[in-house]
Amino acid sequence: xxxxxxxxxxxxxxxxxxxxxxxxxxxxxxxxxxxxxxxxxxxxxxxxxxxxxxxxxxxxxxxxxxxxxxxxxxxxxxxxxxxxxxxxxxxxxxxxxxxxxxxxxxxxxxxxxxxxxxxxxxxxxxxxxxxxxxxxxxxxxxxxxxxxxxxxxxxxxxxxxxxxxxxxxxxxxxxxxxxxxxxxxxxxxxxxxxxxxxxxxxxxxxxxxxxxxxxxxxxxxxxxxxxxxxxxxxxxxxxxxxxxxxxxxxxxxxxxxxxxxxxxxxxxxxxxxxxxxxxxxxxxxxxxxxxxxxxxxxxxxxxxxxxxxxxxxxxxxxxxxxxxxxxxxxxxxxxxxxxxxxxxxxxxxxxxxxxxxxxxx
Numbered sequence: 161x162x163x164x165x166x167x168x169x170x171x172x173x174x175x176x177x178x179x180x181x182x183x184x185x186x187x188x189x190x191x192x193x194x195x196x197x198x199x200x201x202x203x204x205x206x207x208x209x210x211x212x213x214x215x216x217x218x219x220x221x222x223x224x225x226x227x228x229x230x231x232x233x234x235x236x237x238x239x240x241x242x243x244x245x246x247x248x249x250x251x252x253x254x255x256x257x258x259x260x261x262x263x264x265x266x267x268x269x270x271x272x273x274x275x276x277x278x279x280x281x282x283x284x285x286x287x288x289x290x291x292x293x294x295x296x297x298x299x300x301x302x303x304x305x306x307x308x309x310x311x312x313x314x315x316x317x318x319x320x321x322x323x324x325x326x327x328x329x330x331x332x333x334x335x336x337x338x339x340x341x342x343x344x345x346x347x348x349x350x351x352x353x354x355x356x357x358x359x360x361x362x363x364x365x366x367x368x369x370x371x372x373x374x375x376x377x378x379x380x381x382x383x384x385x386x387x388x389x390x391x392x393x394x395x396x397x398x399x400x401x402x403x404x405x406x407x408x409x410x411x412x413x414x415x416x417x418x419x420x421x422x423x424x425x426x427x428x429x430x431x432x433x434x435x436x437x438x439x440x441x442x443x444x445x446x447x448x449x450x451x452x453x454x455x456x457x458x459x460x461x462x463x464x465x466x467x468x469x470x471x472x473x474x475x476x477x478x479x480x481x482x483x484x485x486x487x488x489x490x491x492x493x494x495x496x497x498x499x500x501x502x503x504x505x506x507x508x509x510x511x512x513x514x515x516x517x518x519x520x521x
Contacts, residue, residue: 161200161201161203161204163306165286165303165306165307168282168285168286168289169282170194170197171285172278172281172282172283172285173278173281173282175281176277176278176281176282177190179277180273180274180277181274211516211517212517214436214516217437218437218440229296230295230296231294231295231296231297231298232295234294234295234296234297234298234299235291235294235295237294237298237301238290238291238294238298238299238301239291239294241300241301242287242290242291242301242304242308244301245301245302245305246305246308247338247341247342248341249334249337249338249341250308250312250315250338251308253315253334253338254308254311254312254314254315257311257314257315257318257319258311258314260318261276261314261318265318265322268317268318268321268322271321272317272321275317276314276317279310279311279313279314280310280314282310283306283307283308283309283310283311284307284310285307286303286304286306286307287304287307287308289304290303290304290307291304319331352375353375353378353379354379354491355491355492356375356491356492357491357492357493357494358491358492358494358496359373359376359494359496360373360374360375361373362376362465366464366498367464367467368464368465368467369464369465369495369496369497369498370463370464370465370496370497371464371465371466371467372465373465373496373497376463376465376489376496376497377417379489379491380489380496380497381417381420381421381422382421383489384421384422384487384489384499385421385422385425385426387487388422388426388461388487388499388501389425389426391484391485391501392405392426392428392459395503400457400503401457401459401503402456402457403428404428404429404450405428405456405457405458405459406428406429406430406431406449406450406452406458406459406512407422407423407428407429407430407431407458407459407460407461408431408432408433408452408458408459408460408470408474408504408511409430409431409432409433409434409439409442409460410432410433410434410435410438410439410468410470410473411434411438411439411466411468412438412439412440412441412442413466414461414463414466415430415432415439415442418430418461422461429449429450430442430445430449431446431449431451431452431458431511431512432445432446433473433474433477433511433512434473434519435519435520436516436519436520439519443516443519444516446512446513446514447513449512449513450512451510451511451512451513452507452510452511452512453507453510454507454508454509454510455506455507456506456507457503457504457505457506457507458478458504458507458511459501459502459503459504460474460481460501460502460504461499461500461501461502462499462500462501462502463497463498463499463500464497464498464499464500465497467500470502470504474504476508477504477507477508477509477511478504478505478506478507478508479505479506479508480503480504480505480506481502481503481504481505482502482503482505483500483501483502484501484502484503485500485501486498486499486500486501487499487501
């Protein structure tokens, strides 16, 4: 229920039954299992019926194809990204074991034919689908991650069956290399995140400073929350804002960071207003917060790495929108991001708790 990747499990198992164990198709327990699965999945169906199948609409937009033609650079990015994300040494191991099973390991394959084939039927489609999508649009390398677990288990079966006193040192050496590689990458990642002087492969234009720098997701937000708290306290003292003045967001990213690092420590509401495909869960979270009433004020926070001018979104919703503060984030003495803090003054209508169907797509 928690990951859409699970959609390939039943088709994979049924294909396995069809090609390798057709006798299973005659067993009542198979259809009972299907029924149990459908019962487990029924909350997803019921919820989507209530909300006009918004899950399907959202994911269909994410994986829509053919409108931009073939994109070889996206394919290369996804192909290399999958290798790196799943550890190049382990991927090398998976490929080597696949070649071994095909050429020399027929005895192992025959002994565990059902197990290996079932793992391939359930895991390989995820990798193939993600890689195919990358021919036409940008995909994230971790999308296919769960599919690689199949190869991990197949490798474990093969290594376990092929272990001898002569091969143990080689296997140990390989696994130690995998651990060392992972450890080195983790250390390098921490050093880059905390100490890299400037932005890491990112745009350096002032309004979009840090755009595409993925390290900025992992640094600076807690410190920004503390600086924002000081500014907010001044606004309250000057009667510009009230204790419960909300932060308005238009997109789930960076709204999630704002919620966890800024709003929750200060116990102030975060209100989503925009397109449902941008807000995601924040449209539902609105119903857990008081709405912004007519003539109330709110904040808008625009990080430079995902900058948007609130006037382009909320011009009709407030009588006045003004930039009041720009805060800088530095790393090793270099400015790597700016936070633009806006006052949204005097709401022209209530903002917040509206029905999900009333949000635009």
